[in-house]
Amino acid sequence: MTKRHENCTCAASRRTARCVCYIIPEFPRPALEALRQPLETGRTTVARANNHVTYPARVQLIAAMNPCRCGWLDDPGRACSRAPKCAADYQSRLSGPVLDRIDLSVDVPAVTPADLALPPPAERSADVAARVAAARDLQRARYAAGARPSGAGAAPPVRTNAEADGALLDQVATPDEAGRRLLVEAVDRMRLSARSYHRVLRVARTLADLDGSEAVRRIHVAEALSYRRPTLSPASARRSSSR
Numbered sequence: 001m002t003k004r005h006e007n008c009t010c011a012a013s014r015r016t017a018r019c020v021c022y023i024i025p026e027f028p029r030p031a032l033e034a035l036r037q038p039l040e041t042g043r044t045t046v047a048r049a050n051n052h053v054t055y056p057a058r059v060q061l062i063a064a065m066n067p068c069r070c071g072w073l074d075d076p077g078r079a080c081s082r083a084p085k086c087a088a089d090y091q092s093r094l095s096g097p098v099l100d101r102i103d104l105s106v107d108v109p110a111v112t113p114a115d116l117a118l119p120p121p122a123e124r125s126a127d128v129a130a131r132v133a134a135a136r137d138l139q140r141a142r143y144a145a146g147a148r149p150s151g152a153g154a155a156p157p158v159r160t161n162a163e164a165d166g167a168l169l170d171q172v173a174t175p176d177e178a179g180r181r182l183l184v185e186a187v188d189r190m191r192l193s194a195r196s197y198h199r200v201l202r203v204a205r206t207l208a209d210l211d212g213s214e215a216v217r218r219i220h221v222a223e224a225l226s227y228r229r230p231t232l233s234p235a236s237a238r239r240s241s242s243r
Ligand SMILES: [Zn+2]
Pocket: 068, 069, 070, 071, 072, 073, 079, 080, 081, 082, 083, 086, 087
């Protein structure tokens, strides 16, 4: 979407909406930064000298990265001679504003030979899919029943928490008192931006929906906060062991 798009039609861009992208820090910085607008607004604007067009671009971003370029940061016997600086350099390719727009960050430790001998997970994919479908039904019912974006008469209807803006999340995702206290503390301690605050609310609302809980409780806020990744520092880079 960052190349020339004078001939791009709305039909073509609709096909790209709601797609899944997969990125790693090997992409050029301008391409990664160009994700900021679609991740924030679900739209992308292409500006040219004689044209200015906005396309729908609601994407679900799924990204993976190694902790460093060589990929052996946690293994002193194999890590390259530049560790841990190579990790700091590599991870800094994802800027703070891009990280701020990523809701769920999970460290994935390398698979060990002992892991390969473990039995398969108890919960089947079909069971997880059923839980997700139930949570989405809850959300559709909530927004169909009256929760609407504030002051947006012409805005498309909201069907899921992912589509709810900050004002709407304030209506439907305000946590209980214990959850609210935790969130206020976390905003201060983790130096969360206003954007992060609402993104935590959105994830906490979704976790409550997966639990079948009407109220957003402290446990949902705590879990949502655990998925937020602060801007990476060399120390956090050392902790990361995803490969
Ligand atoms: Zn390295």
